[in-house]
Amino acid sequence: MADPDRVPEEPLVSPSDRGGLHHVFRERYLLRLLVRKELKARYQGSVLGLFWSYVNPAVRFLAYYLVIGLIFQMDRNMTNFPVHIFAGMVLTHYFTETFSSGTRSIIRNKRIIQKLPLPRELFPVSSMLVSLYHTFPQMVILLGAVLVVGWDPSWLNLFQGLLGFTIIGVFGMALALLFSAANVFFRDFQNIVGVFMIFVTWSAPMIYPYDRIQGLFGGTWAEQVYLANPIATSVILFQDLFWVPTVGPDAPYPAVVPDHMVERGLVVLAVCLLVLAIAQRVFTRLEGKFAERL
Amino acid sequence: MATSIVVENVSKRFTMQYTRTIKQMSIAVLRGEQLKDTFLAVDDVSFKVEQGESIGLMGLNGSGKSTLLKLISGVMTPDSGNVLTRGRIAGLIAAGAGFHQQLTGRENLYLNAAILGMSEAETKRKLDQIVDFADIGKFLDTPVGHYSSGMGARLGFAIAAHAESDIFLADEVLAVGDRPFKRKCIARMNEIKKEGRTLFYVSHAPGSVRKMCDRALVLVDGRLGFDGPVDEGIHFLKYDDSDDDDGPDQDDDDLGADI
Numbered sequence: 001m002a003d004p005d006r007v008p009e010e011p012l013v014s015p016s017d018r019g020g021l022h023h024v025f026r027e028r029y030l031l032r033l034l035v036r037k038e039l040k041a042r043y044q045g046s047v048l049g050l051f052w053s054y055v056n057p058a059v060r061f062l063a064y065y066l067v068i069g070l071i072f073q074m075d076r077n078m079t080n081f082p083v084h085i086f087a088g089m090v091l092t093h094y095f096t097e098t099f100s101s102g103t104r105s106i107i108r109n110k111r112i113i114q115k116l117p118l119p120r121e122l123f124p125v126s127s128m129l130v131s132l133y134h135t136f137p138q139m140v141i142l143l144g145a146v147l148v149v150g151w152d153p154s155w156l157n158l159f160q161g162l163l164g165f166t167i168i169g170v171f172g173m174a175l176a177l178l179f180s181a182a183n184v185f186f187r188d189f190q191n192i193v194g195v196f197m198i199f200v201t202w203s204a205p206m207i208y209p210y211d212r213i214q215g216l217f218g219g220t221w222a223e224q225v226y227l228a229n230p231i232a233t234s235v236i237l238f239q240d241l242f243w244v245p246t247v248g249p250d251a252p253y254p255a256v257v258p259d260h261m262v263e264r265g266l267v268v269l270a271v272c273l274l275v276l277a278i279a280q281r282v283f284t285r286l287e288g289k290f291a292e293r294l
Numbered sequence: 295m296a297t298s299i300v301v302e303n304v305s306k307r308f309t310m311q312y313t314r315t316i317k318q319m320s321i322a323v324l325r326g327e328q329l330k331d332t333f334l335a336v337d338d339v340s341f342k343v344e345q346g347e348s349i350g351l352m353g354l355n356g357s358g359k360s361t362l363l364k365l366i367s368g369v370m371t372p373d374s375g376n377v378l379t380r381g382r383i384a385g386l387i388a389a390g391a392g393f394h395q396q397l398t399g400r401e402n403l404y405l406n407a408a409i410l411g412m413s414e415a416e417t418k419r420k421l422d423q424i425v426d427f428a429d430i431g432k433f434l435d436t437p438v439g440h441y442s443s444g445m446g447a448r449l450g451f452a453i454a455a456h457a458e459s460d461i462f463l464a465d466e467v468l469a470v471g472d473r474p475f476k477r478k479c480i481a482r483m484n485e486i487k488k489e490g491r492t493l494f495y496v497s498h499a500p501g502s503v504r505k506m507c508d509r510a511l512v513l514v515d516g517r518l519g520f521d522g523p524v525d526e527g528i529h530f531l532k533y534d535d536s537d538d539d540d541g542p543d544q545d546d547d548d549l550g551a552d553i
Contacts, residue, residue, distance in 0.1 A: 008345070008381030008460040012300060015368030015379045030408040037397055037405060044396045112392035116409045117368035117383070188316050288371040291364060292308055 015117060016288070021177075021280050024121045034126040039133065053134045057093050061086060064207050078209055079251040080149055080243060083142075087242040088206020088235045090138045091164065095172045095231065096200055097131035100193050102176025103183050107190075110294040120287050121280075124176040128169070146246050153245040156262070161241025163265040164234035167272055171230045174276040181286040184293050204235035211256035227258060233268045237261055296380060298461060298492040299343040299366060304375035306336040306361055335361040337516035338375070345380070345460070348493035350507035350524060352500075352531055357513040359496045363465050366494065381460025384410045385494070395439035399430060399449055402438050406450070410457040420456045427478070428452035444471055455482045462486050465496040480506065500528040 024031065043049040064085050069075035078084065105123035106113065113120060153161075183189040203226075205213065217223040226232055236257055247255040258264070310331045313319040322329055336358045343349055353359050364370040365377050367385065392409075393402045403424060407417040425434060428449040430441075438446060448471060454462075464483065471479060483506060487493050497503050503510060503524055510527025512520035520530040 008296070010381050010460075012297065012378040012380045014371075014377060015366065015383060016371040016377070017368075029414055030405075033405045033408050037394055037401065040401070041394065041396045111394070112409070113369075115369060115392040116406070118409045185311075186316060187314055289309075291370045293311070 020119075020284065021121050021125070021276075023119050024125050027119065027122065030118070031122060031126055031129070034122055035129045035133070038126055038130050042130070050134075054137070057089055057138065061089055064089075068207050074208070077253055079247045079253050079255070083145055083149060083246055084209065084239065084243045085206050086142055086145065087238050088204060090135060090142050091168055091235055091238045092200055092204065092206065092231065093138070094131055094135040094165075095168045096197050097134060098128045098169070098172035099175050099179070100190075100197070101131065102127040102172070103179040103190050103193050105176070106180040106184055106290065107187075107294070114291050114294055120290060121177065121283065124173070124180045127176060128173050131172075132169075142242060146242050149246050150248075151242075151246050153241055157241045157245055160237045160261060160265070163262065163269065164237030164241070167230055167234040167237070167265060167269050170269065170272040170276055171234075174272060174279040177276070177279040177283045181283045181290075184286070184290055200231055203229055204232040205239070206235055209256060210236065210239075210258065214256060214258075223258075227264060228268070230268050230272055233261075233265055237265050296345045297342055298345040298347070298380050299494070300376065300378040301339055301341050301362075301366070302376040302378075304336055304339050304362075304365060304372045304377055305334060306358075306365060306370065307332050307373050308335050308361075334516050336365065336372070336513075339513075339516075339518045340375075341511060341518065341521055343492055343494070345492055346490045347509060348487050348495065348507045350503035350510045350527070351494065351496045351513065352498065352503060352510060352527060352533075353513035353519075354531075358516040359513055360465055362513065363463055363494065363496055366461075367463055379461060382411055382458060383461045383463065384454050384457035384459035385461070385463030385465075393438040393446060393450070396437055398437055399428075399434045399441070403434075403449065403453055406453045407457065410454065410459075412457055416458070424449075424452045424456050427455065427482070429475075444475075447471060448475055451479060455479075455486065459491060461492045461494065463494045498533075500531075500533045504528065 043052070046052060061082075065075075065082055069081050069085070075081045102124040105127045106120065109123050112118070113123075179189050179193060201207070213223065213226055217226065227236075239255075240257060240261060244255045244257060247253075310333075311329070312327070312331070313322050313329060319329060339358075339362065351359050351362065361370065365372055366379060367383055368377075368379075392406070394405070397405070403421070404414075404417055407420075407424075408414075412420075428434075428445075428451075430445050430449055433441060433445060438449075441449075451464075451471075454464075462483070480502060483493060483495070487506065493506070495503065495507060507524050510520065510522065510524045511518060512527050512530050520527050
């Protein structure tokens, strides 16, 4: 017979109520397992493993440097042009990886989602953490490069860099949440991501310097629109940390970056946090139908 | 006694979307085809379960049993009505509960246990028990993709059966296991029942429901057709008047294949 003493102390609650993003970070152990799973699954059956996630950025870096830097001679009119490209690429690569793998994360884990109850935000979040993990060695390479060419950042630069990194992380996470949910209903969304990626590369000053934008649009509304883009804002902030301090005031070609970047950055961060909150709301709304639509 | 599960006027409507991309959708619109269709999988179902009760959920294929179980486990949310549960829920909804094909059995074990709310320490402590129960031997460190369907189900059941829980849900547990494993499952579920957990068992086998459950729910086309004693429930489903129920197949009746 059943033991009559066994009465759980918890109240009656709805089993499907799992409460949002902040809840995900309470499930740290599960998150760690999911990140490990994703890392392992991604390199399953590949000999070079993690190395492959460097081939793509390395080849792109070389292509940009050779074509834009040497053939279009950008390297001659700019101090430390390779650092300028690479700093931008590290950041945008983190963004594109978060965005694209996050978008596919729900579909990829449909077997689990259809059968086991858990906060579904875990999957886009773990995609973001995997991307972060991949970014780390690139940061080490970048750090090595700036130390070789001479780097003396101020505390302000450090803050700017961190701000840029935070903005792109929040923005990437928001888009990943939104698109991963939408992708359950229409697989078109994972292709829209591909189109978006092309835009990302050219919408921020990494392959070209900011003074070209200033020369074209300086002081007009177009410059404001350009700078309002979270990707451009964060890349410029990141350049403030890694590229600007390597150039120095008496370099033949001084570093040109927009003014008031910290203020701009804080505003953009606030907007991105708002977008993240909206994305979370939309995700929660759509989540109820995941199990049946997958 | 405390109420363990409350299901109040719960309905779940499924949308069958015929188109997956915007292109397919546009073509369907141009041709005047139907874009989607809906049907009620669970239709205004209400019942209450006390802590420690064991419920046998029966019904023909497609009567909404699995959907109801998914609503209780929280994998799905009802369109209308309320589902409330008390305490931790473990159990396995369909064989091979969400295993990742490329990971080994051991890695899936840890992941699955974590999803069921087990901490790392708890999993380590119970690892031997779980592995013993699943009895998959050297396949533990082989990717789950190479498992036979029976092995996957065994590991899945072993994990769920060893997770700490107040409510245990079991669906299609016995569908793929061989006879010795089915016996082991039945024994384990009886233990779970004795511990005072609420047992929610989906089955087509009248014998095992009769042995294990003290109340039967029968779903008919998504509606709750019967709620009461097990024998009457089986009679309601007309599962007891078939010719091959007795005789040499008696054992099959007891352990019979679910679904």
